[in-house]
Amino acid sequence: MVPNNASGSSPSGGTPETGRVLTAAEHAEYERLRRAAKTRHRWAKQVGASVLLLLALLLAPAAVVAAWVDDEVSDTDRYVQTVAPLAADPAVQEALIDRLTDRVVDNVGVEAVTDALAKALADAGAPPRVVQGAEALDGPLRSAVRSVADRVIRRVVTSDTFEQAWEGANRRAHAAVVNMLTGEREGALRAEGDAVQLNLGAVVDEVRQRLVDAGFDKASAIPDTDRTITLFETEKLGKAQDAMRLLDIMGTWLPVLTVLLAALAVWTAPAHRVMLLIAAVGVGVMMVVLLVALAVVRRVYLDAVPPSALPPDAAAVIFDTFVRFLRDSTRTLLVVAVITALAAYLFGPGRAARGVRTLAQRGTTATGRGLHRVGVHTGSTGRWLDAHRSWITGVVIGAGAVALVLWNHPTVGAVALVLGLVLVVLAVVAVLAAAAGPEPAATAAGEPGRRAP
Known part of the structure; x- marks a missing residue:
């Protein structure tokens, strides 16, 4: 059998499946079909990633609103x-x-x-x-x-x-x-059941104790039965409870589903970095749309409230107060989207991105070499950091992302703090790697432990 080369065909034009020698025309057709299959596979992955991203972008505003409503309705604090x-x-x-x-x-x-x-x-x-x-x-x-x-x-x-x-x-x-x-x-x-009841147990206990303290000793015999009063009964109570459970599910899982769809879109796409850039820009656009929608709803609300019922300035304050956490969350996601898009671009092959990376590398390298000249040597640790720079960068960025996910209602200030820490850690790692100095010289032949001149 004729050995295969890197292109999947033999030097004489044979196929790896049969080893039969192909004519030039057959070999050209084989290569064309192989390229067409690869193109179709890439196109299918691109279409699938685009559909996933479209779903994530459409769900993004609804996920933010659902999480906000769930917080306001179910979280008393x-x-x-x-x-x-x-x-x-x-x-x-x-x-x-x-x-x-x-x-x-x-x-x-x-x-x-x-x-x-x-x-x-x-x-x-x-x-x-x-x-x-x-x-x-x-x-x-x-x-x-x-x-x-x-x-x-x-x-x-x-x-x-x-x-x-x-x-x-x-x-x-x-x-x-x-x-x-x-x-x-x-x-x-x-x-x-279908009844809403008021429990008067605490009130009964308080009244009974006060009567006893006032000298009515027989008040201690007040029974503990019938401590609840039925305020009203309605068949819609069950529906309201079902709606509450649905709201809790949507507020919790709709954001998770949105993030998973966006992550799958980036992972499925043939060009991960480009899809991450597109996803970040798309999320940013959807957050801008949500902010504009909030401004429109605010205007409609203020126009609908008559001044005789509520002064315009008070109505504006009430609306802004109730939606301020929704607006803050939207702005935070907008900032995160902008930072993500910028990071995806800076890791790309663009001229400006290469210039920024070169400038940062020169700065950290100069700082590290300056430390080395004044006696600060990182040695093998610095060389290990330099050899694993890509992995360390990914871990640091991932840790920053996890910190924001675990942060309870992060604000723009929290995002700025985490971003600053990530940049500082990456800069410190680069400086320590540059402070390692040159590799140790090879030992002279036959003289172990003696460095070559």
């Missing part, structure tokens, strides 16, 4: 962290003060007071001018009541006590709703 700033915002405080002041003035019933005063004066035989004067007190009395109510309410709303009460009330309410929707047995509000 995250929800309280979201709404807490509203209690200290001046625009929201003014809206709340005005609303509470109006409610107080309406409940006081100034007009009824002046009417009663006028009637009493008339019944007592007071002159008509006095009676009319009492009726005219409606305006000044209303203004006085509003002034007093505004002053008292403003003192309460702008105090630290109000912020603490605001956070506590939101925490208790959110936790109660979450317990009801998830079917948890803890907390005051819970679900039992």
Whole structure:
């Protein structure tokens, strides 16, 4: 049999399958078919990678929104962290003060007071001018009541006590709703079948203890039964709980699925670096689209809220506060996408990329040699670092990516911190590798341990 060469055919034109000598035409056809099969395989991989990437890009905005909604709905701490700033915002405080002041003035019933005063004066035989004067007190009395109510309410709303009460009330309410929707047995509000029940156990215990402390010893005999009150029953409670479970699944697994699709697209593509660059640019574009969509929704929301219901500045603050974590997450992903695209480009063959790599190498090499000249020698360790530079670079970048994944709600600042640490570690590795110095000279023949001159 004729031995095969590197191209898969024999020098005489034979095939590796049969060893039969082919004519020039047959050999040319064989090579054409082999190249066509390779092209079709590459094309199929490219199409598959493109489909995977398209799915990942379409799911990216939905995954970000689903994760944000799941956090706000199912995580009480995250929800309280979201709404807490509203209690200290001046625009929201003014809206709340005005609303509470109006409610107080309406409940006081100034007009009824002046009417009663006028009637009493008339019944007592007071002159008509006095009676009319009492009726005219409606305006000044209303203004006085509003002034007093505004002053008292403003003192309460702008105090630290109000912020603490605001956070506590939101925490208790959110936790109660979450317990009801998830079917948890803890907390005051819970679900039992299709019924929503309020557990008064803690209240009963507190009342019983206070009665005993006040001298009513027989209050200790109050039974522990019937400690729950059914607030309402609805057939839609089960559907709400199912929706909660679906939201939890989507918020957890939709981002994971999106990342897996993008990773598979990069891994499947014939040119991994190019596909990584395209994927990063695509994710960045989708995050920009999401930011634009948030701006449009904000404008629609503000136009839909009448000023009589909520002042525009307060409405804007409320919207921005509720979506700020979604906006922050979107901006963070945009920054990560830009950094990833830039890194993929810098590892490529472009002239600018080669220039940046050359400049960085010259800088680290000069620094390492300077350290070596002043007596800092890394020796075999530095040479090992230099020999395994590619693997070390991959490990450091991978560690940075893992750190961001494990970071609880990373921000743009967190991304900048991790990026800075990665660059510092890579620079230190390059400097240590350059400080190793030249290889030891070969020993002279026949004289072990003696270095050649």
